[in-house]
Amino acid sequence: MEALTALFAGFETAxxxxxxxxxxxxxxxGTLVGVLPGIGPALTVxxxxxxxxxxxxxxxxxxxxxxxYGGMFGGSTTSILLNTPGESxxxxxxxxxxxxxxxxxxxxxxxxxxxxxxxxxxIGTMLLTFAAPxxxxxxxxxxxxxxxxxxxxxxxxxxxxxxxxxxxxxTSLFLGLAVGLIGTDLQSGQARFTLGRPELLDxxxxxxxxxxxxxxxETLYVASRLRKGSPSVIKLAGNARMNREDWRRxxxxxxxxxxxxxxxxxxxxxxxxxPTFLSYSLERRLTKHPEEFGKGAIEGxxxxxxxxxxxxxxxxxxxxxxxxPTSATAAIxxxxxxxxxxxxxxxxxxxxxxxxxxxxxxxxxxxxxxLALNLPLAPVWARLLLIPRPFLYAGILVFSTVGVYSLNxxxxxxxxxxxxxxxxxxxxxxxxxxxxxIIGVILGPTAESQFRTALQQSNGDFGIFARQPLTAFIxxxxxxxxxxxxxxxxxxxRRAR
Amino acid sequence: xxxxxxxxxxxxxxxxxxxxxxxxxxDLLVALGVTGLGVALLIGTLQIPFGINAVxxxxxxxxxxxxxxxxxxALLTVNALRGERAEPAAEEDTDPNAPVNLGAAGIIxxxxxxxxxxxxxxxxxxxxxxxxFTVALAxxxxxxxxxxxxxxxxxxxxxxxxxxxxxLTLPPGVLRGII
Numbered sequence: 001m002e003a004l005t006a007l008f009a010g011f012e013t014a015x016x017x018x019x020x021x022x023x024x025x026x027x028x029x030g031t032l033v034g035v036l037p038g039i040g041p042a043l044t045v046x047x048x049x050x051x052x053x054x055x056x057x058x059x060x061x062x063x064x065x066x067x068x069y070g071g072m073f074g075g076s077t078t079s080i081l082l083n084t085p086g087e088s089x090x091x092x093x094x095x096x097x098x099x100x101x102x103x104x105x106x107x108x109x110x111x112x113x114x115x116x117x118x119x120x121x122x123i124g125t126m127l128l129t130f131a132a133p134x135x136x137x138x139x140x141x142x143x144x145x146x147x148x149x150x151x152x153x154x155x156x157x158x159x160x161x162x163x164x165x166x167x168x169x170x171t172s173l174f175l176g177l178a179v180g181l182i183g184t185d186l187q188s189g190q191a192r193f194t195l196g197r198p199e200l201l202d203x204x205x206x207x208x209x210x211x212x213x214x215x216x217x218e219t220l221y222v223a224s225r226l227r228k229g230s231p232s233v234i235k236l237a238g239n240a241r242m243n244r245e246d247w248r249r250x251x252x253x254x255x256x257x258x259x260x261x262x263x264x265x266x267x268x269x270x271x272x273x274x275p276t277f278l279s280y281s282l283e284r285r286l287t288k289h290p291e292e293f294g295k296g297a298i299e300g301x302x303x304x305x306x307x308x309x310x311x312x313x314x315x316x317x318x319x320x321x322x323x324x325p326t327s328a329t330a331a332i333x334x335x336x337x338x339x340x341x342x343x344x345x346x347x348x349x350x351x352x353x354x355x356x357x358x359x360x361x362x363x364x365x366x367x368x369x370x371l372a373l374n375l376p377l378a379p380v381w382a383r384l385l386l387i388p389r390p391f392l393y394a395g396i397l398v399f400s401t402v403g404v405y406s407l408n409x410x411x412x413x414x415x416x417x418x419x420x421x422x423x424x425x426x427x428x429x430x431x432x433x434x435x436x437x438i439i440g441v442i443l444g445p446t447a448e449s450q451f452r453t454a455l456q457q458s459n460g461d462f463g464i465f466a467r468q469p470l471t472a473f474i475x476x477x478x479x480x481x482x483x484x485x486x487x488x489x490x491x492x493x494r495r496a497r
Numbered sequence: 498x499x500x501x502x503x504x505x506x507x508x509x510x511x512x513x514x515x516x517x518x519x520x521x522x523x524d525l526l527v528a529l530g531v532t533g534l535g536v537a538l539l540i541g542t543l544q545i546p547f548g549i550n551a552v553x554x555x556x557x558x559x560x561x562x563x564x565x566x567x568x569x570x571a572l573l574t575v576n577a578l579r580g581e582r583a584e585p586a587a588e589e590d591t592d593p594n595a596p597v598n599l600g601a602a603g604i605i606x607x608x609x610x611x612x613x614x615x616x617x618x619x620x621x622x623x624x625x626x627x628x629x630f631t632v633a634l635a636x637x638x639x640x641x642x643x644x645x646x647x648x649x650x651x652x653x654x655x656x657x658x659x660x661x662x663x664x665l666t667l668p669p670g671v672l673r674g675i676i
Contacts (some may be wrong), residue, residue: 171531171569178538220606223602226595226636227592228592398625398652429583451558
């Protein structure tokens with residue numbers, strides 16, 4: 001019940017006219033960037049960070065939360081009408097939803113995606129409301145060595161366990177860790193890897209890395225392999241809406257998708273892909289219309305879309321209670337907290353209760369706004385897909401420049417931005433995932449500081465990592481997460497031969 | 498790794514008539530680059546002085562990172578030598594079968610670097626307008642008048658919004674006093 005009292009206080013913060021306005025700005029921007037190719041919620045929050053430095057933290061986070069949820073809603077529009085998933089968790093929606101749209105059922109596909117996202121987002125936010133304070137209470141007692149082990153777990157699950165190639169994921173992570181090392185060591189004051197340049201003494205701003213890898217890298221890569229001719233966008237006549245039959249076939253997949261998505265988001269095991277795939281195969285097994293699957297079955301859109309949004313709510317649990325991001329956007333939200341001098345984690349619920357609960361309350365409000373924005377306005381969002389690509393990508397590049405240049409008004413930062421853009425191009429060309437590098441840059445310094453604090457408390461005895469029971473337990477899971485997938489893959493390959 | 502037909506990799510060397518896939522040179526170079534970066538980090542790590550009075554000095558963590566990077570690079574190199582090749586990412590606006598046009602990427606990068614270096618002198622508006630123009634050019638836009646107009650208008654609006662609306666300081670450059 002304590003959670004409810006706190007939540008009501010949060011609504012008092014979030015329901016002020018100004019904060020409602022910021023929530024509206026956030027969900028609108030979020031939907032916009034979800035719809036537009038080449039730009040996602042992670043990049044948008046990173047771009048806005050320097051610009052929002054003068055806002056009060058609560059308002060900024062209410063806007064960021066709107067962008068986070070809005071990106072999920074907008075992504076389904078692109079998947080359904082253009083058949084091009086912006087992120088791997090929208091692959092299923094693109095598969096099944098685009099087939100529906102081609103059969104003339106675009107309105108129903110968009111509606112079941114939007115209403116399913118609303119249902120999943122709202123239930124997910126409720127689960128977050130009650131789970132987060134309980135976990136935060138336990139998390140206060142976690143020692144530094146176990147915190148380090150938890151960060152390792154996030155590193156391994158984000159980069160090695162679920163990607164196509166663990167080796168490439170880990171390489172990306174280590175690239176991020178290496179970038180995070182640059183600058184003055186906070187504990188000893190030693191300069192590290194600065195190559196004698198005074199600009200590097202403060203380290204490289206993660207905003208530069210994120211914008212370079214995402215925006216500049218994407219622009220360069222798309223330019224080099226541009227799809228010729230205009231994209232085939234499916235025409236949408238009227239609002240997104242469903243008939244009685246669609247409702248009857250959608251509501252159970254929404255609930256099942258939510259049930260699958262939230263826990264996968266909440267355990268530090270990375271990503272919304274797995275639950276969307278699971279939800280899809282579950283719905284295919286349970287459906288009364290198996291012949292429609294692969295040709296545009298509404299269950300195949302409703303379930304995965306709900307799973308996707310429930311996972312997004314779940315990701316906020318480890319982020320807010322442990323300070324552990326398991327997606328690129330969560331990592332940037334973590335960095336945003338740090339920019340305001342706040343450290344997400346158990347203490348945040350005590351020291352900044354109004355901020356945390358204002359943020360959680362705004363998630364409920366944002367979900368309602370998103371539903372209102374997406375059902376009647378679906379045709380408007382669909383038109384955005386027709387923006388000419390030369391002007392779209394030119395705009396992305398210029399806003400990226402503003403974002404990075406306004407950090408320090410320094411040309412050196414822009415040159416770094418170009419460097420990370422080239423690296424981002426190479427990562428796309430050579431199949432290295434970008435998210436592990438982002439997590440590495442943002443979480444690497446925290447990992448190092450917990451590692452050293454743990455060793456200082458044990459007077460340099462590395463045995464602390466084996467003797468502290470919780471730490472040892474997490475480290476065993478880390479080892480299994482590293483070793484098991486390749487072993488299983490090798491066995492499967494041998495059997496197939 | 499799934500076998501990828503060579504047609505997906507227009508820049509990879511053609512496979513030999515016998516059907517055996519050769520080593521992909523770009524993949525090998527990337528793997529060697531990662532290894533080289535690991536070694537460079539290791540050399541850099543050894544130049545970090547030991548901390549004083551610290552149980553764990555500022556060297557330990559960089560040592561772990563650089564050794565890890567070197568090992569990962571070596572593993573990537575082994576895989577590349579065994580014929581593994583990366584599959585280029587598929588993005589929303591890309592066509593996996595389109596011929597690779599590195600010139601377009603080069604134009605964007607060149608325009609960006611030129612705009613960045615000239616930005617303090619020319620000012621924010623003209624610098625970013627230059628960048629905007631080159632990206633549109635690289636993406637195949639050829640309506641010159643429209644490009645010029647949109648570049649300048651967008652750069653100007655961005656400048657006004659960010660300096661007046663959000664209170665950022667951006668250099669006016671040669672347009673000082675006019676805008």
